[in-house]
Amino acid sequence: MNKNLSRFAVGLPLILVALTGCNRSSEVSFAKDVQPVLKKHCVECHLPNGQGHAASGFLVESYDTLMKGTKFGPVVVPGDALSSSLYRLVAGEVDESIRMPHGKDPLPAAEIAVVEAWITQGAKNN
Template sequence: MNKHLSRFAVGLPLILVALSGCKHSGEVSFARDVQPILKKHCVECHLTNGQGHAASGFLVESYDSVMKGTRFGPVVVPGDALSSSLYRLVAGEVDPSIRMPHRKDPLPSAELVVIERWINQGAKNN
């Protein structure tokens, strides 16, 4: 086998592995990445008849309802996760009594990163 071709054949699997790990290095999608997290952790309380909706007015039914926020105002500041109460509540950067999801295990760090990146990328409806 040609020595250049041999180097390519050895290096190709490493390149493919590196590229496969980059699927979330681009733009985060609300529909593909964020909404499933909200459904998994938030929908139980933040539906129309849920306790979280009754307390705050916050719904996670759709992109529009998430962006509408609570009866107290928006929970997402596009481009600024640290100023977004949605991120701060799920990241535990608030008093433990109001951390979300309330009285449940915190979100895994990988899911927090997805929400943070989505907000920092502009919180688009994509």
């Protein structure tokens, strides 16, 4: 066996173990992690009588109002970020004209990842 190939074969399991450890994520808390993102980027429009609330019926005041969704239906599908319009809107996976926050800079990737992880973990009220 080639000397370099041998080193690769020995080192590969160690690399895989290290990468697996990096993919483990801690539980995301609605109160500590998600709600601050919503307050920072969404509450300005999605509060009672706000422009976003008037257009969609969507409020982000609390876990309960968030989970209620819009007048068009739920925005969070617990366990499935890709089916959750909340995630798709803030991640920019929609037409630019409806990306959220509307008319403002996109959320930083780290904050999008928090929303995605929370939904994927079941969108718990924790």
